Amino acid sequence: MTHPPLTTLNESLPSTVPFVGPETQERQLEREFLARIGANESVFGPSPLVCEAIKQEAGAIWQYGDPENFDLKVALAQKHKVDFSNIVIGEGIDGLLGYLVRLFVTKDVSVVTTDGAYPTFNYHVIGFGGTLIKVPFLHDHEDPSAIIKMAHDTQARLVYVSNPNNPMGTFHGPEIIHKMLQDLPKECLLCLDEAYADFVEESALPVFDANHPQLIRFRTFSKAYGLAGVRVGYAITNASLSTAFNKVRNHFGVNRLAQVAVLAALSDTAHLEAVKAQVKHSLARIADIAAANHCKAIASRTNFIAIDCMKDGAFAQRVLAVLISKGMFVRMPAVAPQNRCIRISAGTEQHLDLFEKIFPEALKIAEQ
């Protein structure tokens, strides 16, 4: 006898995981990875101020965190020059995307995304019974015209765009994004995932009216700030939608140590700049290694880089398998033709020494 039946929707869903974690792979391989550069975490670590803040707060962990995330919202409003009411804090962008989808999506609601873009967003759309429509990449970029056309054709309620894009690292400038927003169907919301925007120079990023009714942008502390483990992301959106998150969010969901950690991280702009310089240097070296092996790195505006292995998905999959077997945690795009690539996050010199050594071997083995 099993448990009482779930809702019809939930009975139909798979028990799944959008990403297999590196720890799971380590348990399967019965060894630890030598280079953890597969999830676009920042191997350059958090600011020392973050570590200090966490240590200072450890003894206070018997207290729930502030469910309003007040201090953090004040700091983020200041950083982005928006009002306090424009900020929503949540358990990573993953958590916030879940709330967003829940607010807008139910059975028969259409949602447009790019085929091969963020699986966790798709997980939420399917999880709330929505109809997910995937538009192919165009020349390894998200395809704004096709996305907007599809949004009109399907009367989509949500459109998901990541800019810079994951997993390809490509980027669209302000004009293109502004045009998307302008051409969006009137009852559709643009969900703009800017998880990697911290790696783009400020002047190249689109500037928006925070109260635009059809826009919600997502940012995270998991990438440039080196705080993937704290689980804090945030959204910038109009005050009305921001308030609506209070209908569905886990009000006490943010860890108290996370709250002090991200405040400390925001205060250390020097660390952020240093990380960005290290990332730039690291990606350049990865591109050099790719070129030396007759492969091609796709120009990236993020902290990772897709390497075109110059053959098909099956070949890239074999390359990836060898890298993993030799102690490198790396990933690859899921759909063709982007799955001709493998995706490497910025690593330390030591990580890249390893990559330089085993990448030629992996290519050779994959040839066989």
Added chain:
Amino acid sequence: MTHPPLTTLNESLPSTVPFVGPETQERQLEREFLARIGANESVFGPSPLVCEAIKQEAGAIWQYGDPENFDLKVALAQKHKVDFSNIVIGEGIDGLLGYLVRLFVTKDVSVVTTDGAYPTFNYHVIGFGGTLIKVPFLHDHEDPSAIIKMAHDTQARLVYVSNPNNPMGTFHGPEIIHKMLQDLPKECLLCLDEAYADFVEESALPVFDANHPQLIRFRTFSKAYGLAGVRVGYAITNASLSTAFNKVRNHFGVNRLAQVAVLAALSDTAHLEAVKAQVKHSLARIADIAAANHCKAIASRTNFIAIDCMKDGAFAQRVLAVLISKGMFVRMPAVAPQNRCIRISAGTEQHLDLFEKIFPEALKIAEQ
């Protein structure tokens, strides 16, 4: 112009907060509380091993936590003598209750709870469109017979029982809970919130078959373990339902520092026992203070105690307001006749000195 319309259900929901946090009250009062003993946090703090583990892990926070929570599940399975497959980890019981309700509740599904019991559970049921049916307390205890009868009458899919109960601190022994489980309608799940079970001696707690198809139990690190700020709760249930959480959960939702913190907490049973002794001592003193003021403490099996102020809800509300204005963060039950009480969490001697001083004043002012 506002944002695109939400789903019909979400348009109908209020933007709310199940609990106003003490930080919000402090901002309103423009002063800090002298005694934070209103949310049943453990003022006795976490184990020193927890603080040490957090400090050790701070620098590793650039990595996502293990989405499987593998080590923690192993430790909890061992602690509860159940299988790894019987454990679900989540962002506090609050987060897990949200997932549970989502799995089982949709429009027109009935859910039975006790009137005045946990508001966050109700928030989730309403949030997923369920019909919430509230059974009154009986002599300040949850009323098993009435709950079960109501579950049959309404063809409820879920029944929520907290044992020991919050906000009254009362408890039902194994026989009563086992009879509830036995008498439950066959398509109904018993959601047994055991957040305060750590304060009950092991021998007095009901023992269950972890694979019982109609039972899910919830535990937390927020109370006896002094880790409210980490946001980790867990459920023990049959392997089939446990797996179903993977349909809807935020896989990367648990903070990495939280993962090491709760492992350390589990290893320090001496600290847990010391906290339980301190709680017992503290509650006895609160009961003495109540008696000295011609009020009556309700016998509690938790880390808080309800004090019957011997008049009506309006009177208790006035008592509470005075305590808050004088720097004590305390709360009270929300519905009659339990709202004749105020609810005080176990505090330090210093907290209780303050309470001893201002409680008579509060009663006197409330009389006027």
